Structures are given as C-alpha cells and as structure tokens.
Amino acid sequence: MKKLINDPNLVITEMLDGFVAAHSSSVKRVENTTVVARKNAPVSGKVGIVSGGGSGHEPAHAGYVGEGMLDAAVSGEVFTSPTPDQVFEAIKAVDSGKGVLLVIKNYTGDVMNFEMAAELAEAEGIQVDQVVVNDDVAVEDSSFTTGRRGVAGTVFVHKLAGAMAETGASLEEVKQTAEKVVQHVRTMGVALSPCIMPSSGEESFELGDKEIEMGIGIHGEPGIEKKPLVSADEITDEMVERILPELELNGNDEVAVMVNGMGATPEMELYIVNRKVHELLAEKSVTVSHTFVGEYMTSLEMAGCSITVLKVDDQLKELLDAPSQAPAFRI
Amino acid sequence: MKKLINDPNLVITEMLDGFVAAHSSSVKRVENTTVVARKNAPVSGKVGIVSGGGSGHEPAHAGYVGEGMLDAAVSGEVFTSPTPDQVFEAIKAVDSGKGVLLVIKNYTGDVMNFEMAAELAEAEGIQVDQVVVNDDVAVEDSSFTTGRRGVAGTVFVHKLAGAMAETGASLEEVKQTAEKVVQHVRTMGVALSPCIMPSSGEESFELGDKEIEMGIGIHGEPGIEKKPLVSADEITDEMVERILPELELNGNDEVAVMVNGMGATPEMELYIVNRKVHELLAEKSVTVSHTFVGEYMTSLEMAGCSITVLKVDDQLKELLDAPSQAPAFRI
Amino acid sequence: MNVNQTAAWITHYNQHLQDQKDYLTSLDRKIGDGDHGINMARGFAEAAKAVEAETFETSADVLKKAAMTVMSKVGGASGPLYGTALLKMSMAAKGKNVEGDVFAEMFEAAIDGIKQRGKAETGEKTMLDVWVPVLEEVKSSGFDAAIVEETAQKAMEATKDLTATKGRASYLKERSKGHLDPGAVSSYYLFVSLAEALKEEG
Amino acid sequence: MNVNQTAAWITHYNQHLQDQKDYLTSLDRKIGDGDHGINMARGFAEAAKAVEAETFETSADVLKKAAMTVMSKVGGASGPLYGTALLKMSMAAKGKNVEGDVFAEMFEAAIDGIKQRGKAETGEKTMLDVWVPVLEEVKSSGFDAAIVEETAQKAMEATKDLTATKGRASYLKERSKGHLDPGAVSSYYLFVSLAEALKEEG
Ligand SMILES: Nc1ncnc2c1ncn2[C@@H]1O[C@H](COP(=O)(O)OP(=O)(O)O)[C@@H](O)[C@H]1O
Numbered sequence A, B: 001m002k003k004l005i006n007d008p009n010l011v012i013t014e015m016l017d018g019f020v021a022a023h024s025s026s027v028k029r030v031e032n033t034t035v036v037a038r039k040n041a042p043v044s045g046k047v048g049i050v051s052g053g054g055s056g057h058e059p060a061h062a063g064y065v066g067e068g069m070l071d072a073a074v075s076g077e078v079f080t081s082p083t084p085d086q087v088f089e090a091i092k093a094v095d096s097g098k099g100v101l102l103v104i105k106n107y108t109g110d111v112m113n114f115e116m117a118a119e120l121a122e123a124e125g126i127q128v129d130q131v132v133v134n135d136d137v138a139v140e141d142s143s144f145t146t147g148r149r150g151v152a153g154t155v156f157v158h159k160l161a162g163a164m165a166e167t168g169a170s171l172e173e174v175k176q177t178a179e180k181v182v183q184h185v186r187t188m189g190v191a192l193s194p195c196i197m198p199s200s201g202e203e204s205f206e207l208g209d210k211e212i213e214m215g216i217g218i219h220g221e222p223g224i225e226k227k228p229l230v231s232a233d234e235i236t237d238e239m240v241e242r243i244l245p246e247l248e249l250n251g252n253d254e255v256a257v258m259v260n261g262m263g264a265t266p267e268m269e270l271y272i273v274n275r276k277v278h279e280l281l282a283e284k285s286v287t288v289s290h291t292f293v294g295e296y297m298t299s300l301e302m303a304g305c306s307i308t309v310l311k312v313d314d315q316l317k318e319l320l321d322a323p324s325q326a327p328a329f330r331i
Numbered sequence C, D: 001m002n003v004n005q006t007a008a009w010i011t012h013y014n015q016h017l018q019d020q021k022d023y024l025t026s027l028d029r030k031i032g033d034g035d036h037g038i039n040m041a042r043g044f045a046e047a048a049k050a051v052e053a054e055t056f057e058t059s060a061d062v063l064k065k066a067a068m069t070v071m072s073k074v075g076g077a078s079g080p081l082y083g084t085a086l087l088k089m090s091m092a093a094k095g096k097n098v099e100g101d102v103f104a105e106m107f108e109a110a111i112d113g114i115k116q117r118g119k120a121e122t123g124e125k126t127m128l129d130v131w132v133p134v135l136e137e138v139k140s141s142g143f144d145a146a147i148v149e150e151t152a153q154k155a156m157e158a159t160k161d162l163t164a165t166k167g168r169a170s171y172l173k174e175r176s177k178g179h180l181d182p183g184a185v186s187s188y189y190l191f192v193s194l195a196e197a198l199k200e201e202g
C-alpha cells in the first residue's frame, strides 16, 4: 500500500488539522475532540445539525460544515463510528437552545453511538432528535435485517435539512424535511477496485482483473455480487434500473441526480456515467432538476461510483437552490 | 485496466455530453466541436478567456467555464493538445469584440496548436492575445529547453484573469493580470502510482511497491526522480523546499496555497499534506490568505498530489475573493 | 473473583486483543469492514491502561472503569456493545462477592444490555452467539472457568455456519456463511481471559 | 512522383501507422506521454480517407488535403508539425513535376516549417533528426528512394543516443538517453512509405 500519511494512528487528527487550517475562516475544531463545527457555532435561533461517522468518506463529513448545511461533523476512526462522548461534544457545541438534529447513516455502530450521545444530551436537558438515512437499494429493507445502509443520499439530507434549519424552522420541521428526503432518495454503488485501510495496509476485498463488485457500501465491504466488467452504459443501466422502481417515478416527476465518485475514479468517467443516467431518465420522461457530479461520499481510494436519485417537489427544489457555504458543497 | 467507459474513442465526446447535461443551465457545447462555452457567450463588454488542452485533467478545463472564470474550454484527446480548428471555434464563440485571451500551458503541442488558432483568428480580425503558464518547478527553466511545464497553477490564472475580465478590463489589462499570476505561481508534483490511458490500457510508467516519482507533470510522464516512499511530512517538506526559493518569499509575504489531488488520492491525504504545508509556511512567517484542497488539475487515476504556492498582493487577494460560478470552482 | 483478578481479566484480554488484532481484522475484512481488531485493540489498550493506573475497591469498580473507557475509545458497533456489556456486569456485581451464581447474573445482565442496544437475538451471527451459550451452560451446570472457555470456543466456531442478519455482515446475506463472526471470536477471547485471570492468585 | 503515387504515399503511411500504432505509443510512454501512435494513427486514418475520397489534379493538391486533415485531426505536438511539413511540401511542389531536385526543395521547405513552428534544431532528439540527414543526403547525392529510406533508418536509430532538449522528452533530461524518439520513428516510416509509393506504377 502507498499512502501520503505519517503515522496510521494519527491520520484523523492530522487530517482535521489540515482541514481546519484550510478553512479557518469558517470552521473550528472543538478542542480535544474530533468535532469540526462552524466557527460561529452555536448559531442563535437556529436548530443545530450534527452529522458524522467513520472517517475515510471525505469530503464527508467535515466538508459539509458551513452556512446552509451542517453545524458540526464528528469524525470516527477510519470506517469506525465515532464514540458517544465525541458526538455529545458536537451536540453541545451547536445547541443554541432550539434543539439539535442528528443525521445518522443506518449502520449498527452509527445508530448505537449516536443514540447513546442523544441520551447523554437529553440527560443534560438538550432537545435532540434524529433521522436515520437508509438510501442504499443494494441492501434489502426488511424488519428481520438491519435494513438498507446510508450512503451518498446522506449529502442531500445535509443540504436540505441544512437549508430548512437556516430558515429558522423548528426542530420538528427540520426533522420533517430530513425525513422527506430520506423517503425519496435512493442510491446504488459499484466498485472497480477495493480500498486500503491505512491501519492494516490491506485491500478491503479481492477483485479479479475484469471483475466489478455491484452493490457496495462506503466502508470497503464486499458488495452483493461480483460481475464481469462491462461497459459504463451497461453498468449505469443496471444501477438505474435498481433505483427507479423504488421511487415509483412516472412521467411527471422531477428528480435531482448525484453521480458520486468513490475516490479513485477519474471525473471523466463520472461524466460518462452521468450522460447515461440522463439518457435513461429522459427515456422515462423524468425531468432532472439538479445534477451533482463529483466526489461527495467516498471510500478512501476505491474506484467506482454511486448513483443517487432524489425525487423532488417544489419545496425540495427550493431548498436545493438555497445558498451553501460548506467547503465541499458551495451553492 | 478497469475503466467506467464505453468506447475508448468516444470518451471525450461522451464526457462532454455528460458535463453539459449536468451543467446545462450555465454552459453549452459549441456544436460539432469539443468546445464548452458559457451559455450566454459571447458576454458583451467583456474580454473572452479561452483555455484548454488535452483531456484527462478533469475538472480542468470545462469545469472552470462559468461567470468569474473562463468563457470557453477546448478539450483535446486524452493528454493531447486540441487542434487549431477547435481552439479557433472557441475563440469565435466567446469574442464579443473586446478581444480574447488564450491561457496556454507550456507544452510544445499546446503552444503550437493555440498559436495556430490565434493566427486563424487574427486573419478574421479577432483580437487575440495569450499567456503561457509555466509553474512547474520540477523542470528547469532555461533558454536551451522548452522551459517549465504548466500545471495546477493554471487554475489560479483562470480564476484571477477571469475575475479581472469580469470587471470590464481591457484585453491588455486582463493579460497583465494573467502574467502577474504566472510570474508569482509555482508548483511541484509527486506521484505514488501511474495513470492509465483509456486508449492503450497501459500504465504510464512503472513504479515499485515502495517507490514514488518526484517532479511529475500532469500527463503521466515519468517525473524527474524515483525515490523511496517516505512519510507525508517528508515528501511535503521536499516539495515545499523546491517551491519557496523560486518565489523569494520573506516574512512579510502572503500566499495562496493549492493542494491538488492527481486523481486517486483520498482527500484525507491531501489534508494531511496541507497541514504540513501550513506548518512549513508558518515556520517561515509566511501568511496563508487562501487555501484550496481538492482535485483541480488531475492526471486521470494517478495517485499523488501537487502543491502550488501563489504569492499574492492586495489586488490578487481581491480577485481571488471575487465570485465564481464555474462548476469546479465556486466562490 | 477478587478485585485483582478482575483487573487481570481486563489486562489479559487486552494482551489477547493485541496478539489477535490482525487476525480479528482479517476476519472482519471477509464479512465486515476490516476494523474489528483495530477497534478492539485500540480501545482495550486504553482500558487496560486505565485499570492499571488506579487502585480499585471492588470488581464492580474495575468493570465500570473498563466500560467507560471502552465506550469512548472503541467506536463502531463493538464499542457500545462491549461497553454496555462491561457496564451491565459492573452493575450486576455491585455490592457482591463475584462467585458462583453472580457470574450468571453478570452474564445475563450483559446479554440483556447487548440485546437492548443492538436489537439482535441469538442466531444472527453476532457476539451474542457466544455470550448466550456461555450463559446457558453456566445456568445449567454452574460456573466453571474451564468449561466456560470450552463452551465459548465451540460457540464461536459454530458462528461459521450461521447466516448474518445483524451487523455489517448481514449485507452479504448467504455470502456471510462459512466465515467466523469477528465479534464472536473477540468474545471468545474475553472468556479465555476470564479463565486465565481466575487461575491466578488474587 | 505522379499524383497517384502521392496519394499512395499517404495511404501507405497510414497503413504503417496503424501497424506501428502500439509500438510508437510504447516508445512515447518511455520518454513522453504515451500517445504518439494513437495521435498519428487517428489523424492519418482521416487523412488517408480524405485523400482516397477525392480525385486530385496534382501531387501538391494531395499533400495539401493531407496537411489540412492532419492539422485538424492529430493534435499534440506532432499534429502541427506533420501538418506544417505536409503543407510546406505541397507549396514547394506546386506547379512542378515532383522529381529530382524538387524532392530536396520539398524536404527543405518542410524542415523550415517544422523549425519555425517547433523552435527546435537538429540534435535535440526530435523528428528533425531524421528529416535533416535525409535532406542532406538528397542534397549531396541526389534523390534515390532506397537511399532515402536507408538514411532515414540510420538517423532514426541514432536518436537513441541523443539527450532530448525539446518536446516532452526534454523533461527527463539525461534519462531520455537510450530511447528512440517516437517522432523520429514515425518520420522514418514516412520515408519508408515514400519509397514504397515510388516503386509502384502511377
Ligand atoms: N446488533 C448487534 N448485536 C450484537 N452484536 C453485533 C451487532 N452488530 C454487530 N455486532 C458485533 O460487532 C462485530 C463487529 O464489530 P466492529 O467491526 O468493531 O464494528 P463495525 O461493524 O461497526 O465495523 C460483529 O462481528 C458482531 O459480532
């Protein structure tokens, strides 16, 4: 493995130092934590929004801290949910008295750690609510399982709940917006190569020279199926065909699209995929209102991409257009 | 090689289709060309700015088309300068009568093709001037050679000349700004792994398991020296030490910094590098006014990064802060 | 189990985790995200340090210290679960001599905590598939450290044939079969460490 | 060289470029950016198509057509250079019977064009290091297709020992030594194709 790092044990703290150095005009590090918060947090009269998770998904999650999106992001170790005390620090740092919404991706670890933090916060009289994002259609959603994972669709939750909070809405209203996004957003991912954990230096899974891994998450886990590498159009087609039925789209619907690189995929390829996504949606007379192509929710240096489709209405479109100063999502 | 592509011969046109589909509210494709221009080009009363080069450097160059930056970008084949007729089409598409500035990266092919396009434009009575960017300190600048290459520093030229043009400045004034940037910007790059040309499917150079390539350009060319892989801090130190003497910085100076990923490097690592860059500059009492960390000028899926330092004064800082609507550089 | 043996339980466990770090991580790479050994080794190194740094009055105090440290240093799914298990065991041990039936009470409390936090049941290919057979054995035949270790080992090995329906391995569905559950293996070492600690003079 | 032979020159050259595409690209990968064969094969395929699609009056017309196509289809450094060379040869051939001294005039015009456009001189490890020796040979001993081919080959092979000071290979400085210059090799095939075309009936 080759990485531009110093000590594998220090990657998170050094990354956060570098992040805050780059964006010192708008963010701060909450002292002795792995929490990055808006410089002016808590913002009075505004519901605070806290997200986070394991590291290795950059620009998620610190990149989404800024006016119009998150108030704070908590970083765990690579692919490891942050601990309750860290999440608690984030909650305390952003609560202005109007309450705090936790954006949790649906992983056992994230859910447990964030819920424990919420318990700690409630014990101190802070009003906390949460939304669990589960947009990954590769995983079956059943009451006998842990349910679908939260992946790139989370970025839309940050954006739209963030924009809603900026209007001065209540915790309940912000949560409603977030829930609405969760209900209408679906994602599917594919890997062309595994990623490498800084700590172990090992590839997260094995993949043949002409093989792809369909239905991957964002933690280097193997996907749901190994398949032969085919053309970008065929891969895109298969991914979109898994997403659309879940959204029950018809010809009058509008959607926002995100083509998200997993880390090592050239932007050229993401745009080639985007071309096909638009073609497929046009065939179904679905209108695309917004398109985002780039790296939004990565898995270290994994090659591959995910496609996210969010069904939008007038409210969501307006919130999408609202300004955002987050370093990784400027509008 | 594994790539999310269809036909290697179609990567450029499919990428451009996908790009225009994503950003259709602000850009257009000039018909039957590889030129992406602002939707409202030519912008009356404004000097037009045209950049471009081979493809494979995404988001360069089309990602920098937008209010506050470029008026048009021309894409050649992968790592191959575009032909004069294509550049000429771009010039025609953006000339409002106030003249057009060509931003050329210093490669024999780019210089020749853009100059031939300028000759064609002048023959049709369009006022054209040019600036040649040569920020790469890995290459010696001597009158017996082709001189330093143009690499990531080009993005600063786009931004600052673009902001200047937006003020209604004359072609001469815009060119002066661009030249000022060229004089004060320096870059150094390192690769941890090669890239793979879509057409041949072959790695651009060979690199051992524990080896890095110092002083690489942006076309997958081998660098100036193979070295053992050391820590991020040591690599950063060596790169910064090659850049700073060329800028003759002293304790009162201010700089803008760009830590640019070559394609496959996790953002985590870029921020770790950024941390050290800031530390080194602080040691020399150099103030950092702006920092940009991300993928700005890539080399397909090469792993590695470049560090760019731009010495700024009040004028350049103001132009850096000016708004930009370019998809890959929103301010 | 006196207070010194309780501390030894934690320090022995940490030793095993450091030794098995790569093994546990490689198990997690197969059906999870390749961090279980790293998480556990990081967190229990801190827990062992915390336990060694202080003198404690009771076993419950030792377990509580370990629980709090694990909760804030492991992260992931295993952090809250092991943290909860240790905390519940501390609560069950409070004010008692830890011997005989108290072990069963502690394990039962831990299991309740794990189930409540993680919403899993036995048979879902998680650490519970080691804890629950151990509890059942202790309940039916009384506490015997050697037998606990043996039961844990068999139960751990049996997770190989299970299909995961909870935790990260559940995303693989049938593909999770044929691999040991990393959390079951780390739980097995917890019982190995307990047996070792009990063999020592207090 | 009649008009048919001139067209054959271009189509033969295209054939060689298609055959040598990977070879030229691999040479460019060593000391450049790995696209020379791809660029040349792409552009000359179009040039050959354009030349085959029309009937021309003169050799100059054929060369002009090829020049314009190459200029707009090759790109990179080689596009403008080969485009210029073909255009200048067309201009030199205009209104003349292409034979004897006219070849020298054509090559000289091409070389002037390449030098003006690329600002290189001989000895800098570029295509000029094939063109210039060929011109010198033709100037001193008159035009003989077989000897031109032989001279081109020797000159091409001699680029191996040169250190590049122009073009992309110059970034490697001394490390460029020991490798053939891709543009010199493609230029060699241009003279091979010329010799082949001249051997054919018009
Ligand atoms: N809901 C659950 N209930 C009980 N144990 C669980 C549950 N989810 C996961 N585990 C255990 O946690 C282990 C994984 O821990 P670890 O790898 O540290 O966390 P993560 O899955 O967040 O990366 C699994 O092997 C399993 O034994």
Ligand SMILES: Nc1ncnc2c1ncn2[C@@H]1O[C@H](COP(=O)(O)OP(=O)(O)O)[C@@H](O)[C@H]1O
Binding pocket: B079, B080, B081, B108, B109, B110, D028, D032, D033, D035, D036, D037, D039, D040, D075, D076, D077, D078, D079, D081, D114, D118, D119, D120, D125, D126, D127, D128, D166, D167, D168, D181, D182, D183, D184
């Ligand atoms: N200034 C120059 N003068 C003459 N020939 C040159 C010059 N620069 C480059 N060349 C030739 O062009 C060849 C490279 O062409 P190609 O690979 O197609 O373009 P690029 O270098 O832009 O990728 C070199 O091998 C060399 O022979």
Ligand SMILES: [Mg+2]
Binding pocket: A054, A079, A080, A081, A109, C033, C035, C076, C077
């Ligand atoms: Mg994990």
Ligand SMILES: [Mg+2]
Binding pocket: B054, B079, B080, B081, B109, D033, D035, D076, D077
């Ligand atoms: Mg090239």
Ligand SMILES: [Mg+2]
Binding pocket: C028, C032, C033, C034, C035, C036, C076, C168
């Ligand atoms: Mg894990």
Ligand SMILES: [Mg+2]
Binding pocket: D028, D032, D033, D034, D035, D036, D076, D168
């Ligand atoms: Mg080349």
